[in-house]
Amino acid sequence: MGIQILGIGSYVPEKILTNVDLEKMVETSDEWIKTRTGIEQRRIASAEQATSDLAYEASIKALKNANIHAEDLDAIIVASITVDQVFPSTACILQKKLGAKHAFCFDLEAACSGLLYSLEVANSLLIGNPKYKKILVLGAEKLSSIVDWEDRNTCVLFGDGAGAVILGKCEDTAENCIIASDLGANGKYTDILQIPAGGSRIPTSAETVANKQHYLTMAGSDVFKLAVNAMVGSCKKVMKEAGITAKDIKWLVPHQANYRILRAVASRLKIPEDEVYMNVNRFGNTSAASIGICLDEIVEGNLAEKGDYVLLTAFGGGLTWGAMLLKW
Numbered sequence: 001m002g003i004q005i006l007g008i009g010s011y012v013p014e015k016i017l018t019n020v021d022l023e024k025m026v027e028t029s030d031e032w033i034k035t036r037t038g039i040e041q042r043r044i045a046s047a048e049q050a051t052s053d054l055a056y057e058a059s060i061k062a063l064k065n066a067n068i069h070a071e072d073l074d075a076i077i078v079a080s081i082t083v084d085q086v087f088p089s090t091a092c093i094l095q096k097k098l099g100a101k102h103a104f105c106f107d108l109e110a111a112c113s114g115l116l117y118s119l120e121v122a123n124s125l126l127i128g129n130p131k132y133k134k135i136l137v138l139g140a141e142k143l144s145s146i147v148d149w150e151d152r153n154t155c156v157l158f159g160d161g162a163g164a165v166i167l168g169k170c171e172d173t174a175e176n177c178i179i180a181s182d183l184g185a186n187g188k189y190t191d192i193l194q195i196p197a198g199g200s201r202i203p204t205s206a207e208t209v210a211n212k213q214h215y216l217t218m219a220g221s222d223v224f225k226l227a228v229n230a231m232v233g234s235c236k237k238v239m240k241e242a243g244i245t246a247k248d249i250k251w252l253v254p255h256q257a258n259y260r261i262l263r264a265v266a267s268r269l270k271i272p273e274d275e276v277y278m279n280v281n282r283f284g285n286t287s288a289a290s291i292g293i294c295l296d297e298i299v300e301g302n303l304a305e306k307g308d309y310v311l312l313t314a315f316g317g318g319l320t321w322g323a324m325l326l327k328w
Protein backbone atom coordinates (compact mmCIF):
# COMPACT_ATOMS: atom_id res chain seq x y z
CA MET A 1 0.00 0.00 0.00
CA GLY A 2 1.31 3.45 -0.90
CA ILE A 3 0.24 7.04 -0.63
CA GLN A 4 -0.22 8.67 -4.00
CA ILE A 5 -1.49 11.88 -5.51
CA LEU A 6 -4.97 10.91 -6.70
CA GLY A 7 -5.83 14.22 -8.39
CA ILE A 8 -4.65 17.78 -8.87
CA GLY A 9 -6.61 20.90 -9.79
CA SER A 10 -6.15 24.63 -9.93
CA TYR A 11 -8.11 27.77 -10.56
CA VAL A 12 -7.21 31.36 -11.32
CA PRO A 13 -9.75 34.18 -11.61
CA GLU A 14 -10.57 35.55 -15.05
CA LYS A 15 -9.51 39.15 -14.55
CA ILE A 16 -5.98 39.87 -15.75
CA LEU A 17 -4.04 42.82 -14.32
CA THR A 18 -1.04 43.65 -16.49
CA ASN A 19 2.06 45.67 -15.66
CA VAL A 20 0.76 48.33 -18.02
CA ASP A 21 -2.45 48.51 -15.94
CA LEU A 22 -0.27 48.97 -12.83
CA GLU A 23 1.59 51.84 -14.48
CA LYS A 24 -1.70 53.75 -14.24
CA MET A 25 -2.08 52.96 -10.52
CA VAL A 26 1.40 53.53 -9.01
CA GLU A 27 4.72 55.00 -10.11
CA THR A 28 6.19 51.94 -11.79
CA SER A 29 6.93 50.58 -15.24
CA ASP A 30 6.44 47.35 -17.14
CA GLU A 31 10.21 47.32 -17.68
CA TRP A 32 11.02 47.64 -13.93
CA ILE A 33 8.58 44.92 -12.92
CA LYS A 34 9.73 42.53 -15.66
CA THR A 35 13.45 42.94 -15.04
CA ARG A 36 13.23 42.82 -11.22
CA THR A 37 10.61 40.09 -10.87
CA GLY A 38 9.82 38.42 -14.22
CA ILE A 39 6.12 39.16 -13.65
CA GLU A 40 4.09 40.34 -16.66
CA GLN A 41 0.55 39.89 -15.37
CA ARG A 42 -1.41 38.49 -12.46
CA ARG A 43 -5.01 37.34 -11.89
CA ILE A 44 -7.34 39.28 -9.62
CA ALA A 45 -10.47 37.82 -8.02
CA SER A 46 -13.76 39.68 -8.29
CA ALA A 47 -15.26 41.50 -5.30
CA GLU A 48 -17.72 38.61 -4.85
CA GLN A 49 -15.03 35.90 -4.86
CA ALA A 50 -13.46 34.94 -1.53
CA THR A 51 -10.59 32.50 -1.03
CA SER A 52 -13.01 29.58 -0.47
CA ASP A 53 -14.57 30.27 -3.89
CA LEU A 54 -11.19 29.99 -5.60
CA ALA A 55 -10.47 26.88 -3.52
CA TYR A 56 -13.83 25.40 -4.50
CA GLU A 57 -13.08 25.62 -8.23
CA ALA A 58 -9.65 24.04 -7.79
CA SER A 59 -11.13 21.29 -5.58
CA ILE A 60 -13.84 20.39 -8.10
CA LYS A 61 -11.18 19.90 -10.77
CA ALA A 62 -8.99 17.82 -8.43
CA LEU A 63 -11.97 15.63 -7.42
CA LYS A 64 -12.83 15.10 -11.09
CA ASN A 65 -9.25 14.17 -11.93
CA ALA A 66 -9.12 11.81 -8.94
CA ASN A 67 -12.46 10.35 -10.03
CA ILE A 68 -13.83 10.52 -6.51
CA HIS A 69 -16.69 12.35 -4.77
CA ALA A 70 -16.42 15.03 -2.09
CA GLU A 71 -18.12 12.61 0.32
CA ASP A 72 -15.11 10.29 -0.01
CA LEU A 73 -12.81 12.85 1.65
CA ASP A 74 -11.68 12.20 5.23
CA ALA A 75 -10.09 15.62 5.76
CA ILE A 76 -9.68 19.04 4.15
CA ILE A 77 -6.69 21.26 4.89
CA VAL A 78 -6.65 24.81 3.52
CA ALA A 79 -3.32 26.64 3.55
CA SER A 80 -3.87 30.38 3.23
CA ILE A 81 -2.93 33.78 4.61
CA THR A 82 -6.11 35.24 3.15
CA VAL A 83 -8.78 33.15 4.84
CA ASP A 84 -12.43 34.13 4.23
CA GLN A 85 -12.81 35.10 7.90
CA VAL A 86 -10.59 34.77 10.99
CA PHE A 87 -12.99 32.04 12.03
CA PRO A 88 -14.66 29.73 11.16
CA SER A 89 -11.98 28.08 9.10
CA THR A 90 -12.01 28.45 5.32
CA ALA A 91 -11.72 24.65 5.23
CA CYS A 92 -15.14 24.39 6.95
CA ILE A 93 -16.63 26.92 4.50
CA LEU A 94 -15.18 24.90 1.62
CA GLN A 95 -16.47 21.64 3.10
CA LYS A 96 -20.02 23.01 3.01
CA LYS A 97 -19.68 24.17 -0.61
CA LEU A 98 -18.29 20.78 -1.66
CA GLY A 99 -20.67 18.70 0.44
CA ALA A 100 -17.70 16.83 1.91
CA LYS A 101 -19.71 15.82 4.93
CA HIS A 102 -17.33 13.13 6.24
CA ALA A 103 -14.24 15.36 6.27
CA PHE A 104 -12.76 17.03 9.33
CA CYS A 105 -11.47 20.44 8.39
CA PHE A 106 -8.87 22.95 9.42
CA ASP A 107 -6.79 25.81 8.07
CA LEU A 108 -3.02 25.80 8.17
CA GLU A 109 -1.00 29.01 8.18
CA ALA A 110 2.55 28.77 6.89
CA ALA A 111 2.33 31.58 4.31
CA CYS A 112 3.91 30.65 0.97
CA SER A 113 5.15 27.33 2.37
CA GLY A 114 1.57 26.39 3.25
CA LEU A 115 1.03 23.77 0.55
CA LEU A 116 4.21 21.88 1.47
CA TYR A 117 3.38 22.03 5.19
CA SER A 118 -0.15 20.77 4.44
CA LEU A 119 1.07 17.94 2.22
CA GLU A 120 3.42 16.85 5.01
CA VAL A 121 0.55 16.85 7.54
CA ALA A 122 -1.79 15.01 5.16
CA ASN A 123 0.85 12.43 4.30
CA SER A 124 1.59 11.84 7.99
CA LEU A 125 -2.12 11.44 8.80
CA LEU A 126 -2.50 8.90 5.99
CA ILE A 127 0.61 6.95 7.05
CA GLY A 128 -0.20 7.08 10.75
CA ASN A 129 -3.89 6.35 10.93
CA PRO A 130 -5.70 3.56 9.08
CA LYS A 131 -9.04 5.39 9.22
CA TYR A 132 -7.87 8.21 6.93
CA LYS A 133 -7.78 7.29 3.23
CA LYS A 134 -8.25 10.48 1.20
CA ILE A 135 -7.27 14.03 2.12
CA LEU A 136 -7.81 17.21 0.12
CA VAL A 137 -5.08 19.81 0.51
CA LEU A 138 -5.37 23.36 -0.80
CA GLY A 139 -3.18 26.36 -1.21
CA ALA A 140 -5.61 29.19 -1.89
CA GLU A 141 -5.17 32.94 -1.79
CA LYS A 142 -6.92 36.18 -2.53
CA LEU A 143 -3.80 38.27 -1.98
CA SER A 144 -5.42 41.21 -3.76
CA SER A 145 -7.46 41.66 -0.56
CA ILE A 146 -4.38 42.29 1.64
CA VAL A 147 -2.24 44.26 -0.80
CA ASP A 148 -1.96 48.04 -0.51
CA TRP A 149 -2.71 49.11 -4.07
CA GLU A 150 -0.89 52.38 -3.46
CA ASP A 151 2.39 50.69 -2.42
CA ARG A 152 4.54 49.97 -5.47
CA ASN A 153 6.98 47.94 -3.35
CA THR A 154 4.41 45.19 -2.89
CA CYS A 155 1.38 45.59 -5.15
CA VAL A 156 3.22 44.62 -8.32
CA LEU A 157 4.25 41.24 -6.91
CA PHE A 158 1.09 39.38 -5.96
CA GLY A 159 -1.89 37.65 -7.55
CA ASP A 160 -4.88 35.43 -6.69
CA GLY A 161 -5.44 31.72 -7.31
CA ALA A 162 -5.81 28.24 -5.84
CA GLY A 163 -4.18 24.84 -6.21
CA ALA A 164 -5.62 21.56 -4.91
CA VAL A 165 -3.96 18.19 -4.33
CA ILE A 166 -5.75 15.03 -3.21
CA LEU A 167 -3.52 12.54 -1.43
CA GLY A 168 -4.82 9.05 -0.87
CA LYS A 169 -3.97 5.48 0.03
CA CYS A 170 -3.66 3.16 -2.94
CA GLU A 171 -3.94 -0.55 -2.39
CA ASP A 172 -2.30 -1.45 -5.68
CA THR A 173 1.04 0.28 -5.27
CA ALA A 174 3.88 -0.31 -2.88
CA GLU A 175 5.35 3.15 -3.31
CA ASN A 176 4.72 6.48 -1.66
CA CYS A 177 4.79 9.49 -3.98
CA ILE A 178 6.43 11.66 -1.30
CA ILE A 179 9.95 10.27 -1.15
CA ALA A 180 11.52 12.80 1.21
CA SER A 181 10.74 16.14 2.79
CA ASP A 182 12.30 18.86 4.88
CA LEU A 183 10.39 21.67 6.58
CA GLY A 184 11.77 24.55 8.59
CA ALA A 185 10.86 27.77 10.34
CA ASN A 186 12.62 30.66 12.05
CA GLY A 187 10.49 32.96 14.19
CA LYS A 188 13.39 35.39 14.48
CA TYR A 189 12.24 36.96 11.23
CA THR A 190 8.51 37.34 11.88
CA ASP A 191 8.64 41.05 11.07
CA ILE A 192 10.11 41.01 7.56
CA LEU A 193 6.96 39.64 5.95
CA GLN A 194 3.75 40.34 7.83
CA ILE A 195 0.38 42.01 8.29
CA PRO A 196 0.98 44.09 11.42
CA ALA A 197 -2.60 44.58 12.66
CA GLY A 198 -5.90 42.74 12.78
CA GLY A 199 -4.89 40.05 15.28
CA SER A 200 -4.95 39.94 19.09
CA ARG A 201 -1.70 41.94 19.41
CA ILE A 202 -3.05 44.95 17.51
CA PRO A 203 -6.78 44.52 16.94
CA THR A 204 -8.35 46.32 14.00
CA SER A 205 -9.36 49.88 14.79
CA ALA A 206 -10.01 53.07 12.85
CA GLU A 207 -6.40 53.97 13.63
CA THR A 208 -4.89 50.73 12.28
CA VAL A 209 -6.92 51.13 9.10
CA ALA A 210 -5.86 54.79 8.73
CA ASN A 211 -2.23 53.69 9.20
CA LYS A 212 -2.69 50.90 6.63
CA GLN A 213 -1.53 48.28 9.15
CA HIS A 214 -4.00 45.76 7.76
CA TYR A 215 -1.94 45.44 4.57
CA LEU A 216 0.95 43.12 3.80
CA THR A 217 4.40 44.60 4.46
CA MET A 218 7.72 43.20 3.34
CA ALA A 219 11.45 43.91 3.58
CA GLY A 220 12.06 42.82 -0.01
CA SER A 221 15.82 42.43 -0.21
CA ASP A 222 16.09 40.67 3.20
CA VAL A 223 13.39 38.24 2.07
CA PHE A 224 15.26 37.66 -1.17
CA LYS A 225 18.52 36.52 0.47
CA LEU A 226 16.87 34.39 3.15
CA ALA A 227 14.58 32.78 0.57
CA VAL A 228 17.42 31.61 -1.65
CA ASN A 229 19.50 30.20 1.23
CA ALA A 230 16.57 28.42 2.87
CA MET A 231 15.25 26.81 -0.32
CA VAL A 232 18.71 25.68 -1.46
CA GLY A 233 19.45 24.19 1.99
CA SER A 234 16.14 22.32 2.12
CA CYS A 235 16.46 20.97 -1.44
CA LYS A 236 19.96 19.67 -0.72
CA LYS A 237 18.78 17.90 2.44
CA VAL A 238 15.90 16.26 0.59
CA MET A 239 18.06 15.08 -2.32
CA LYS A 240 20.60 13.68 0.14
CA GLU A 241 17.89 11.86 2.10
CA ALA A 242 16.55 10.35 -1.13
CA GLY A 243 20.04 9.46 -2.40
CA ILE A 244 19.68 11.41 -5.65
CA THR A 245 21.50 14.34 -7.25
CA ALA A 246 20.34 17.38 -9.21
CA LYS A 247 20.87 15.40 -12.45
CA ASP A 248 18.04 13.04 -11.44
CA ILE A 249 15.47 15.83 -11.15
CA LYS A 250 12.94 16.18 -13.96
CA TRP A 251 11.38 19.39 -12.60
CA LEU A 252 12.28 21.78 -9.86
CA VAL A 253 8.97 23.40 -8.87
CA PRO A 254 9.70 26.36 -6.62
CA HIS A 255 7.20 28.68 -5.01
CA GLN A 256 6.73 31.35 -7.68
CA ALA A 257 7.96 34.48 -5.89
CA ASN A 258 10.25 36.16 -8.38
CA TYR A 259 12.14 34.72 -11.33
CA ARG A 260 15.45 36.07 -9.97
CA ILE A 261 14.94 34.07 -6.76
CA LEU A 262 14.03 30.96 -8.80
CA ARG A 263 17.08 31.37 -11.04
CA ALA A 264 19.38 31.87 -8.06
CA VAL A 265 18.03 28.70 -6.39
CA ALA A 266 18.42 26.67 -9.60
CA SER A 267 21.93 27.95 -10.21
CA ARG A 268 23.06 27.11 -6.64
CA LEU A 269 21.56 23.61 -7.03
CA LYS A 270 23.10 23.24 -10.51
CA ILE A 271 19.70 22.55 -12.04
CA PRO A 272 19.42 23.88 -15.64
CA GLU A 273 16.91 26.70 -16.05
CA ASP A 274 14.78 24.76 -18.52
CA GLU A 275 14.15 22.21 -15.78
CA VAL A 276 12.73 24.86 -13.43
CA TYR A 277 8.98 25.19 -13.74
CA MET A 278 8.09 28.88 -13.97
CA ASN A 279 4.76 30.63 -14.46
CA VAL A 280 5.45 33.67 -12.27
CA ASN A 281 5.28 35.76 -15.47
CA ARG A 282 1.58 34.87 -15.85
CA PHE A 283 0.34 34.73 -12.26
CA GLY A 284 2.79 36.66 -10.05
CA ASN A 285 3.29 35.43 -6.50
CA THR A 286 0.15 33.56 -5.39
CA SER A 287 1.67 32.48 -2.05
CA ALA A 288 0.38 29.06 -0.90
CA ALA A 289 -1.39 28.55 -4.24
CA SER A 290 1.62 28.76 -6.52
CA ILE A 291 3.04 25.23 -6.31
CA GLY A 292 -0.42 23.66 -6.78
CA ILE A 293 -1.02 25.78 -9.88
CA CYS A 294 2.36 24.65 -11.28
CA LEU A 295 1.62 20.98 -10.56
CA ASP A 296 -1.74 21.25 -12.31
CA GLU A 297 -0.04 22.76 -15.37
CA ILE A 298 2.52 19.94 -15.37
CA VAL A 299 -0.33 17.41 -15.39
CA GLU A 300 -2.31 19.31 -18.05
CA GLY A 301 0.75 19.67 -20.27
CA ASN A 302 1.75 16.03 -19.74
CA LEU A 303 5.18 17.32 -18.78
CA ALA A 304 6.19 14.52 -16.39
CA GLU A 305 6.11 10.75 -16.70
CA LYS A 306 5.62 8.01 -14.15
CA GLY A 307 8.81 7.63 -12.13
CA ASP A 308 10.12 11.18 -12.74
CA TYR A 309 11.47 13.07 -9.74
CA VAL A 310 9.76 16.40 -9.10
CA LEU A 311 11.33 18.56 -6.41
CA LEU A 312 9.06 21.13 -4.74
CA THR A 313 10.43 23.96 -2.65
CA ALA A 314 8.91 26.98 -0.95
CA PHE A 315 9.64 29.91 1.28
CA GLY A 316 7.41 32.41 3.03
CA GLY A 317 6.43 34.53 5.99
CA GLY A 318 7.10 33.20 9.44
CA LEU A 319 9.70 32.58 8.25
CA THR A 320 8.82 29.17 6.93
CA TRP A 321 10.39 27.07 4.21
CA GLY A 322 10.64 23.54 2.92
CA ALA A 323 11.31 21.07 0.14
CA MET A 324 9.55 17.88 -0.86
CA LEU A 325 10.60 15.25 -3.38
CA LEU A 326 7.83 13.58 -5.35
CA LYS A 327 8.15 10.47 -7.47
CA TRP A 328 5.60 11.12 -10.20
Ligand SMILES: CC(C)(COP(=O)(O)OP(=O)(O)OC[C@H]1O[C@@H](n2cnc3c(N)ncnc32)[C@H](O)[C@@H]1OP(=O)(O)O)[C@@H](O)C(=O)NCCC(=O)NCCS
Binding pocket: 027, 028, 029, 032, 033, 036, 037, 112, 152, 153, 154, 156, 218, 220, 221, 223, 224, 227, 257, 258, 261, 285, 315, 316, 317
Ligand atom coordinates in the same frame (compact mmCIF):
# COMPACT_ATOMS: atom_id res chain seq x y z
C1 LIG B 1 10.84 43.39 -4.10
C2 LIG B 1 11.99 43.19 -5.07
C3 LIG B 1 11.43 42.79 -6.42
C4 LIG B 1 12.75 44.48 -5.21
O1 LIG B 1 13.82 44.29 -6.11
P1 LIG B 1 15.26 44.87 -5.75
O2 LIG B 1 16.11 44.63 -6.91
O3 LIG B 1 15.66 44.26 -4.44
O4 LIG B 1 14.97 46.41 -5.63
P2 LIG B 1 15.30 47.35 -4.40
O5 LIG B 1 14.59 46.92 -3.18
O6 LIG B 1 16.78 47.48 -4.37
O7 LIG B 1 14.66 48.71 -4.89
C5 LIG B 1 15.27 49.47 -5.87
C6 LIG B 1 14.44 50.72 -6.12
O8 LIG B 1 13.26 50.40 -6.84
C7 LIG B 1 12.15 51.05 -6.24
N1 LIG B 1 10.95 50.29 -6.47
C8 LIG B 1 10.35 49.40 -5.66
N2 LIG B 1 9.24 48.92 -6.25
C9 LIG B 1 9.15 49.51 -7.45
C10 LIG B 1 8.24 49.42 -8.50
N3 LIG B 1 7.17 48.61 -8.45
N4 LIG B 1 8.46 50.16 -9.61
C11 LIG B 1 9.50 50.99 -9.68
N5 LIG B 1 10.41 51.12 -8.72
C12 LIG B 1 10.23 50.39 -7.61
C13 LIG B 1 12.53 51.15 -4.79
O9 LIG B 1 11.78 52.19 -4.17
C14 LIG B 1 13.99 51.45 -4.85
O10 LIG B 1 14.14 52.82 -5.10
P3 LIG B 1 15.28 53.67 -4.34
O11 LIG B 1 16.57 53.03 -4.75
O12 LIG B 1 15.08 55.03 -4.90
O13 LIG B 1 14.97 53.52 -2.89
C15 LIG B 1 12.95 42.09 -4.57
O14 LIG B 1 13.62 42.52 -3.41
C16 LIG B 1 12.24 40.81 -4.26
O15 LIG B 1 11.73 40.15 -5.13
N6 LIG B 1 12.25 40.38 -3.01
C17 LIG B 1 11.58 39.19 -2.60
C18 LIG B 1 10.12 39.46 -2.54
C19 LIG B 1 9.31 38.22 -2.38
O16 LIG B 1 9.44 37.33 -3.15
N7 LIG B 1 8.47 38.18 -1.37
C20 LIG B 1 7.59 37.14 -1.12
C21 LIG B 1 8.35 35.95 -0.61
S1 LIG B 1 7.28 34.63 -0.40
